[in-house]
Every structure is written in structure tokens, then in C-alpha cells.
Amino acid sequence: MTDRPPDQDDQATSPGLTVPVPLGDRSYAIRIVSGDPIGFGPFARSSLDASRAGRGCRVALVVTDANVAALASRHAEALAGQGIAAEVAAVPPGEGSKSLDQAAVLLDRLIAMKADRHAAVVAVGGGVVGDLAGFVAATYARGVPLLMAPTTLLAQVDSSVGGKVAVNRPAAKNIVGAFHQPVGVWIDTDSLESLPPRELRCGMAEVVKYGVILDASFFDEVERTADAMLALEPGVVRRVVARCCELKAEVVSQDEREQTGLRAVLNFGHTIGHAIEAVAGYGGPFQHGEAVSAGMVAEARLAERLGWIDDSLADRLSNLLRLLGLPTSAPGLDPDALLDAMTLDKKNRGGRIRFVLPRRLGLVELTDAPTEADLRVVLGELTSPAV
Ligand SMILES: NC(=O)c1ccc[n+]([C@@H]2O[C@H](COP(=O)([O-])OP(=O)(O)OC[C@H]3O[C@@H](n4cnc5c(N)ncnc54)[C@H](O)[C@@H]3O)[C@@H](O)[C@H]2O)c1
Ligand SMILES: O=C(O)C(=O)C[C@@H](O)[C@H](O)[C@H](O)COP(=O)(O)O
Numbered sequence: 001m002t003d004r005p006p007d008q009d010d011q012a013t014s015p016g017l018t019v020p021v022p023l024g025d026r027s028y029a030i031r032i033v034s035g036d037p038i039g040f041g042p043f044a045r046s047s048l049d050a051s052r053a054g055r056g057c058r059v060a061l062v063v064t065d066a067n068v069a070a071l072a073s074r075h076a077e078a079l080a081g082q083g084i085a086a087e088v089a090a091v092p093p094g095e096g097s098k099s100l101d102q103a104a105v106l107l108d109r110l111i112a113m114k115a116d117r118h119a120a121v122v123a124v125g126g127g128v129v130g131d132l133a134g135f136v137a138a139t140y141a142r143g144v145p146l147l148m149a150p151t152t153l154l155a156q157v158d159s160s161v162g163g164k165v166a167v168n169r170p171a172a173k174n175i176v177g178a179f180h181q182p183v184g185v186w187i188d189t190d191s192l193e194s195l196p197p198r199e200l201r202c203g204m205a206e207v208v209k210y211g212v213i214l215d216a217s218f219f220d221e222v223e224r225t226a227d228a229m230l231a232l233e234p235g236v237v238r239r240v241v242a243r244c245c246e247l248k249a250e251v252v253s254q255d256e257r258e259q260t261g262l263r264a265v266l267n268f269g270h271t272i273g274h275a276i277e278a279v280a281g282y283g284g285p286f287q288h289g290e291a292v293s294a295g296m297v298a299e300a301r302l303a304e305r306l307g308w309i310d311d312s313l314a315d316r317l318s319n320l321l322r323l324l325g326l327p328t329s330a331p332g333l334d335p336d337a338l339l340d341a342m343t344l345d346k347k348n349r350g351g352r353i354r355f356v357l358p359r360r361l362g363l364v365e366l367t368d369a370p371t372e373a374d375l376r377v378v379l380g381e382l383t384s385p386a387v
């Protein structure tokens with residue numbers, strides 16, 4: 001799916017890799033480079049021109065957060081070089097900004113700019129900025145073009161791709177949102193150099209997820225290259241980012257709106273993970289990647305209780321996550337509150353909570369088979385005080 005196999009990327013000649021996301025008239029490219037600060041401008045222009053609404057775009061709102069604002073200003077300059085007048089809006093960093101209040105601030109900014117339907121919203125930041133800016137792009141004037149320039153590992157391997165955009169409500173994660181595909185995704189892995197180590201580890205949780213749900217040999221590779229990833233070896237990072245994007249693009253192109261059950265595989269670890277985030281509080285002790293890490297282990301244990309897998313898979317998963325410095329439990333959280341939060345999961349059907357559980361490494365299935373008793377045992381283990 002890439003223009004070159006990810007392990008043979010042609011940094012010397014025509015730097016970087018391109019992963020296509022085939023979606024008919026909403027198709028777009030994910031461009032993965034390492035250290036190409038001026039490439040964003042031409043990429044933005046050509047991505048906008050390739051989309052019906054973005055053609056001839058002259059105005060943009062660059063959404064970012066205070067930690068990446070300097071980088072976002074460079075993106076605004078690159079847009080100016082393409083004849084696109086860009087204003088920068090920085091929201092406070094953190095999950096708390098994925099709110100209707102922050103969305104309203106950004107929507108009002110677009111109104112103040114007298115932005116029309118061909119104005120672009122450009123997200124420069126992590127998943128919080130991408131989901132929030134995407135929600136604004138999906139709703140302003142019923143939809144304007146969106147460009148993603150993800151700057152965290154998590155956003156580069158997952159949230160910038162696929163068009164899920166949303167804000168949170170206190171009781172439920174991502175409960176107000178839309179499907180709104182970007183017109184292009186620009187990934188410069190050099191932006192990860194300033195990322196705090198904790199945030200890098202959060203991204204690794206979603207990387208590990210791809211191995212469990214879709215690709216056992218990729219899981220092996222992540223085990224082998226964990227240290228190189230944490231050390232940000234550029235070739236390894238580009239290859240891992242490209243493989244994750246390829247896997248996600250393949251799923252999204254077949255089930256864009258999570259209607260057939262296929263896209264739901266990307267939600268492994270998230271039924272419990274999202275409950276952890278809501279119960280612990282957004283911007284609290286669990287970042288999204290950390291909640292997903294603990295959620296994946298708990299959901300693998302749930303599959304074990306159903307007799308779908310033996311304990312070797314959950315043990316191997318848990319060892320890898322620990323090696324990556326990620327949590328595998330959520331001590332002290334209230335199991336009843338977690339159970340209650342799960343009743344609001346978007347995968348639920350007919351009042352039953354549904355989970356994505358492993359059948360084996362590389363294969364998962366959407367199911368409502370776990371009983372409340374199964375779930376209570378697993379939640380008990382998840383929340384029991386650390387020994
Ligand atoms: N839409 C999707 O498909 C999807 C997929 C996965 C996750 N998500 C969402 O993504 C969010 C989590 O994203 P995240 O982990 O990127 O968190 P984040 O956006 O909060 O970023 C983490 C922290 O890193 C900082 N940061 C970002 N880039 C930086 C850089 N280059 N250098 C230094 N600091 C930088 C941010 O300011 C923030 O403090 C959650 O809300 C989650 O629900 C969405
Ligand atoms: O893109 C998807 O589909 C995913 O499920 C990716 C997840 O990593 C991501 O956290 C997503 O935002 C969860 O979506 P939700 O529908 O469960 O809110």
C-alpha cells in the first residue's frame with residue numbers, strides 16, 4: 001500500500017513514504033517524513049486542491065495547543081507561502097480541551113474570520129488537538145476541509161487517520177462527534193524529538209494494539225524494536241508509523257463508519273480504557289494511551305475467562321506493555337463506576353456491552369459474550385491495590 005515497502009524507505013532520493021487511504025471521493029494521502037519543515041506547504045496545497053471543498057482555499061485556521069504553538073506558527077508560515085492566510089488558535093494542552101466549550105471558542109473564531117466553506121482547519125498537535133479541530137471542521141458551516149499534522153506518536157499512528165472526530169462529556173468519552181475525513185495527513189517524525197517520554201509511551205500502547213488485533217508478526221517486531229522506538233531511531237520510527245497507518249487505512253477503507261463491525265477491531269482495549277478515563281477524570285492520572293494499555297490487559301483476561309485464549313497471550317501483552325513503561329492495571333478505581341461508564345460505550349447494542357476480544361494474536365472479534373460476573377472478576381483484578 002505504500003509507494004515503497006516501509007522497510008525500504010527512500011530517505012536519500014525522494015524522502016519519506018506515502019500511505020494512501022482509499023475512500024472514493026474522500027481518498028487522501030498520509031505523507032511520512034523525517035525533518036522536512038518546508039514540505040508541509042506544498043503538501044497542504046496539493047491535498048486541498050485534490051478535494052472538492054478545498055480547491056482554491058485561501059484562508060485557514062491552524063488549531064494547536066500551547067506546547068506545540070511554535071511548530072504551528074511554522075505551519076502557518078508554510079501555508080502563507082501557498083497563498084493561504086492562516087490564523088493560529090492555541091487551546092490549553094490536555095484532554096480537558098476536548099470539550100464543547102473549546103469547540104465553541106474555535107467555531108466563534110471561524111465566524112469572526114468570516115470563513116466560508118472553502119476555508120481549511122489545520123490541526124497541529126496531538127490527538128486532543130486533532131479530535132477537537134476535526135470536530136470543529138466537521139460542524140462549521142456543516143463541514144470544511146481538514147488537514148492533520150500530528151505531533152505525538154499516538155496521533156501519528158492512530159488519531160490523525162480515519163476521520164473519527166469528537167469531544168467528550170463528563171460521563172462519556174468521544175460521545176459528541178462525527179466522521180469527517182481529513183484531506184491529507186502530514187507526519188514529520190522529527191516532531192517527536194520534543195515529546196515528553198510519557199507521551200511517547202502512550203503512543204506505543206496504540207502501536208501494540210495493531211499487533212494484537214491485525215498482525216502477529218508486527219507484534220513480534222514491536223517486541224524486538226521497543227528500545228529503538230523509545231530511543232526514536234528515525235528509520236524504525238518511520239517504518240512503525242507507516243505500518244500502523246497502513247493497517248488503519250486498510251480497516252477504515254473497508255468500514256469507514258464502523259457499520260460492519262470491522263472498524264470496531266480498532267477499539268480493542270477501549271471499552272474498559274474509555275471507562276478508566278471517564279472515571280479517573282479527563283486529564284487525570286490516565287492519559288488515553290495509558291488507559292488503553294490497562295484496558296487491553298483487562299480485555300485479554302476477559303477473553304481468557306471465555307476460554308478463547310490461554311494465559312500466554314495476556315501475559316505476553318502485559319510484559320511488553322510493562323517493558324514500554326505502560327500501566328497494566330488501574331488500582332483504586334471503583335469497579336461499579338467503571339461498569340456504569342461502560343453502559344455508555346458507543347459499541348453497545350440492545351443494552352448489552354460489547355467488547356473486542358482476542359481469539360489469537362493478530363485476530364480479534366466483537367462480542368457481547370462476557371457476563372456481568374466475568375466482567376466483575378476482571379474489573380476486580382484491574383482495580384485491586386498494587387502489590
Ligand atoms: N480520532 C481517533 O481515531 C483517535 C485515536 C486515538 C486516540 N484519540 C484521542 O487522542 C487523544 C490523545 O492524544 P495524545 O496522546 O496525542 O494526547 P495529547 O494531544 O493530549 O498530547 C499529549 C501531550 O503532548 C503535548 N505535545 C504534543 N505534541 C508535542 C510535541 N511534538 N512536543 C512536545 N509536546 C507535545 C501536548 O501538548 C500534550 O500535553 C485522546 O483524546 C484520544 O481519545 C483519537
Ligand atoms: O479509529 C477508530 O475507529 C478507533 O477506535 C481508534 C481508537 O484508538 C480511538 O481511541 C478512537 O477515538 C475511539 O473511538 P470511539 O468510537 O470508541 O470513541
Ligand SMILES: [Zn+2]
Pocket residue numbers: 158206270288292
Ligand atoms: Zn485509542
